[in-house]
Each structure stands twice: as structure tokens, then as C-alpha cells.
Amino acid sequence: MALVQIENVSKIYQTGDIEIAALSDINLSIEKSAFVSFVGPSGSGKTTMLNLIGCLDKPTQGKILVNGKQVDSFSRQKRAAFRGDVIGFIFQSFNLFPILTAYENIEYPLVMIKNEPADKRKEMILNVLDSVSMLDQKDKFPDQLSGGQKQRVAVARALVTQPKLVMADEPTANLDKKSSLNVIRLMRDMKDKFGTTFIFSTHDPRIMEEAEISYTLDDGKLT
Numbered sequence: 001m002a003l004v005q006i007e008n009v010s011k012i013y014q015t016g017d018i019e020i021a022a023l024s025d026i027n028l029s030i031e032k033s034a035f036v037s038f039v040g041p042s043g044s045g046k047t048t049m050l051n052l053i054g055c056l057d058k059p060t061q062g063k064i065l066v067n068g069k070q071v072d073s074f075s076r077q078k079r080a081a082f083r084g085d086v087i088g089f090i091f092q093s094f095n096l097f098p099i100l101t102a103y104e105n106i107e108y109p110l111v112m113i114k115n116e117p118a119d120k121r122k123e124m125i126l127n128v129l130d131s132v133s134m135l136d137q138k139d140k141f142p143d144q145l146s147g148g149q150k151q152r153v154a155v156a157r158a159l160v161t162q163p164k165l166v167m168a169d170e171p172t173a174n175l176d177k178k179s180s181l182n183v184i185r186l187m188r189d190m191k192d193k194f195g196t197t198f199i200f201s202t203h204d205p206r207i208m209e210e211a212e213i214s215y216t217l218d219d220g221k222l223t
Contacts (some may be wrong), residue, residue, distance in 0.1 A: 001068060002029035003165060003197050004053055009062030011048050011220075022048040023220045026062070030213075032164070033195045035188055037202055037211035044217040046201035047169055053199060054087055054167040055079040067164055084113035088158030090168035090187075090200075094150040096142040096157075103129070103138040106157045114161055128156045131193065132186060148179030152186065159190060168200035172207055184210045 011023040023045045030036055038046045051057040052064055055071050056079075064072045067086050074082060096105045106125050110116045116124065129135045132152045142150055151171065158166050168187070172180035184207050187198050200211075208214055216223045 002065075003032045003034070003067060004028075004030040004199070005063075005065040006053070007063040007065075009052065009059045009064060011045075011052065011057070012060045021220050023052075023059075023217075026222055028215060028222065030197065030199065032197055033191060034197045034199075035191050035210075035212040036197070036199045037208055037214045038199070038217055039202060039208050039214050040217040041203060043219075045220040046203075046217055048220075049217065050167050050169050050199065050201055053165075054089065055083050084109070084161070086164050088161060088163040088166040088196075090151070090154050090158045090166060090171045092170040092173040094142070094147075094154050094174075096150060096153060098142050101139050101141055102134060102145065102153045102156075105142070105153055106160050109157060109161050124160055125156075128160045131159070131190065132156045146179070147175050148182055151175060151179070151183045155183065155186060155190065159194065159196065162194070163196065165197045165199065168198065170201055170203075172202065172204060177206065180204065180207060181210070 006026055006028050009023060009026045013020045013022055038049050040046055052059055058072050063070060071079060071082060103125055106128060107121055110121045129138050132155055134152050134156060137145060137149060172183055175183060188210060190196060191198050202208060
């Protein structure tokens with residue numbers, strides 16, 4: 001069974017009397033332990049696609065299954081609970097808490113979402129910090145880290161809950177070329193190590209080459 005199944009999905013936004021078709025009649029499936037990119041210019045529908053798969057939004061029509069569950073039928077509260085159990089997120093702006101250390105940023109979802117006991121949290125955090133080669137930076141605050149290091153912490157935070165799926169919207173947009181490639185290759189290594197499916201969006205051709213499968217969106221349609 002595919003991890004993600006999208007059937008005849010469209011998303012229309014209403015702005016006053018104007019309807020904007022962000023996605024039109026999308027059909028695709030994504031297998032477990034895949035490394036997939038959605039590519040295309042700004043406004044092509046990449047972020048909308050990630051938001052739908054990541055259960056942050058619902059389609060106007062069509063069906064979306066993630067990990068065997070029809071998530072488009074979920075209530076807002078059920079989608080939030082499902083995200084906490086199944087999905088991790090990596091953001092282009094890192095979204096780290098400035099007043100928390102790298103360790104504490106990674107700990108946050110284990111406290112707020114998983115409610116793991118302290119001894120288990122420590123083991124999980126140290127393991128994932130070691131996996132992203134940030135163990136020696138665990139006590140530093142975000143403003144003491146480089147952009148590439150911040151994104152490594154963000155990857156660790158996304159993985160610490162052991163999700164089946166990680167969504168990354170333009171995860172290298174704020175990084176230089178070297179850091180961008182390092183972060184994408186780190187994500188791919190994590191996919192191989194943990195069997196996690198990564199789905200990311202990008203318009204950077206250097207990053208597209210690192211994907212195993214790429215879907216091109218143009219004006220809301222798969223081309």
C-alpha cells in the first residue's frame with residue numbers, strides 16, 4: 001500500500017467573487033521510504049500540495065489517503081492529532097524557538113505532542129542529534145548557529161517523533177549552495193537510515209537532482 005494516495009484532488013480558493021484554482025484534478029501515489037520533490041515556479045501549487053498531504057488544509061474535491069487513513073474527511077482536531085503521530089515538518093525559515101537551545105527545540109514536540117517521559121526523551125534527543133552530527137552543538141541557542149546548523153536542528157526536530165512522513169517546504173531557500181546540498185543529502189541519509197518518506201518542494205535545479213522522484217507542477221496541474 002502506498003503511503004500517500006491522491007485521487008482527483010482539486011483545491012480552489014475564493015477571494016471575493018474570484019475563484020483561484022491552486023490545484024486541478026491531481027492523481028498520484030507516493031510509496032513508503034521515498035524521497036520525492038515537487039518542483040515548479042512560484043504559484044504553481046507546490047505549497048498547496050504539501051499543505052494538503054501534510055493535513056494542514058483540506059481539498060475542495062477529491063480524496064487523500066495518508067498511511068491508510070482518508071485524511072480529507074478528518075475534523076481539524078483529528079487532523080492535528082494525526083499530524084502529531086505520523087508527520088514531521090521542516091520549514092525554510094527553520095522555525096526554531098530563539099529562547100530554547102538546540103536540545104530544547106528538539107525536545108519540544110516530545111513534550112507537547114508525544115508527552116514522553118524525561119528519560120526516554122533524553123535518549124531520543126541525543127540519538128537524533130548524533131544522527132545529524134549536532135551533538136556537540138546541543139547547548140547552543142539558534143542565534144549561535146549557522147543557517148546550515150539551524151536546518152540540521154530542524155531536521156532532527158522533525159525526526160525525533162519518529163514520523164512516517166516528513167514534509168519540507170523549500171527547506172534550502174535560506175541556505176547557500178554548499179549548505180543546501182548538505183541538508184538535502186542529510187535528509188536523504190535519514191531516509192535511508194530510518195525508512196522515513198520525505199516530500200519537499202523546491203525550484204532549485206541543484207536540489208531537484210537529489211530527489212529520487214520529481215513531480216512538476218505548472219499552474220496547479222501535474223505536467
